[in-house]
Amino acid sequence: MRVRGSCLCGAVRFEINGQTNDIGMCHCSLCRKVFGVASNANLIAGRDRLRWLSGEDKITRFELPSGWGPWRCSVCGSPLPKLRPDGGAYWVPVGTLDSDPGVRIAGHIFVGSKALWDEIAGGAPQLLEGFGSEQVN
Ligand SMILES: [Zn+2]
Ligand SMILES: [Zn+2]
Numbered sequence: 001m002r003v004r005g006s007c008l009c010g011a012v013r014f015e016i017n018g019q020t021n022d023i024g025m026c027h028c029s030l031c032r033k034v035f036g037v038a039s040n041a042n043l044i045a046g047r048d049r050l051r052w053l054s055g056e057d058k059i060t061r062f063e064l065p066s067g068w069g070p071w072r073c074s075v076c077g078s079p080l081p082k083l084r085p086d087g088g089a090y091w092v093p094v095g096t097l098d099s100d101p102g103v104r105i106a107g108h109i110f111v112g113s114k115a116l117w118d119e120i121a122g123g124a125p126q127l128l129e130g131f132g133s134e135q136v137n
Contacts, residue, residue, distance in 0.1 A: 001016075001017075001018060001019060001020075001101070001102050002015065002016070002017050002018075003015070003016050003097050003098070003099050003100070003101045003102075004016075004053070004097070004098050004099065005081070005092070005096040005097040005098055006096065006098055007055070007072075007073035007075075007076050007078035007080060007096065008073070008076040008077075008078045009073060009075050009076035009078070011054070011055040011058045011073055011075045011076070012052070012054065012055035012056070012058050012059060012073045012078075012080055013052070013053040013054045013055060014050055014051060014052050014053055014080070014081060015050070015051050015053055016045045016049055016050050016051075016092070016097075016101070017049050017051070018046075018049045020043045020044065020045045020049070020092070020101060020103060021043055021044045021103070021106075022043065022103045022104060022105070022106030022107075023041050023042065023043050023094055023101075023103055023104060023105045023106060024041075024042055024043070024105075024106060024107055024108075024109045024130075024131065025039045025040070025041055025105055025107070025108045025109065025120075025124070026039060026040045026041075026042060026109050026110055027039045027108060027109065027110050027111050027113065027114035027115075027118060027120075028109075028110035028113050029113050030068060031110075032115060034069070034070045034079070035070075035079060035093070038114070038115060038117070038118040038119075039108065039114070039118065039120075040093065041093070041094040041095060041105070042091050042092060042093055042094060043091075043092050043094055043101065043103060044084075044089050044090070044091060044092070045081070045089060045090050045092050046088070046089050046090075047083065047087065047088055047089055047090060050081055050090050050092070055073065058073055058074050058075055059071050059072070059073065059074065059080060060072050060073075060074040061082075066085070067084075067085030068085070069082070070082060071083075078096065079093045079095075079096065080093070080096060081093070081096070105122065105124045106124065106125075106131070107124050107125045107126070107127050107131060108120055108124055108125070108126045108127065109127050109129065109130050109131060109133075110127075110128075110129055110130065111126045111127060111128060111136055112128040112129060112136075120137075125137065
């Protein structure tokens with residue numbers, strides 16, 4: 001499996017080779033703030049599976065003291081894959097991909113902190129926190 005992704009203006013492009021994990025729809029307050037959405041579709045790709053094709057020098061890296069935070073295109077502001085604090089893998093905002101990654105939503109995560117106006121659709125498991133935590137649906 002090979003899938004490419006890019007930001008809105010096209011300055012930053014990347015490619016993922018090989019299998020990723022399934023998609024987690026994250027409803028946490030951090031994703032809500034950073035992406036401006038009710039929930040954030042993301043998947044995890046091993047560090048050695050993701051390659052920047054262009055614009056790596058255009059990436060603005062913001063991180064909280066915990067290491068969490070968005071990487072964005074400094075030209076258009078689109079979110080981009082972000083290296084996890086452990087350095088072993090990237091969180092990839094699935095909306096940045098330009099074709100079907102071949103994986104689907106495996107669960108809604110951090111449902112315990114979802115917004116009151118957030119309505120969850122579909123039959124995927126709803127988990128109080130991360131994968132492996134208590135299921136609430
Ligand atoms: Zn851009
Ligand atoms: Zn989140």
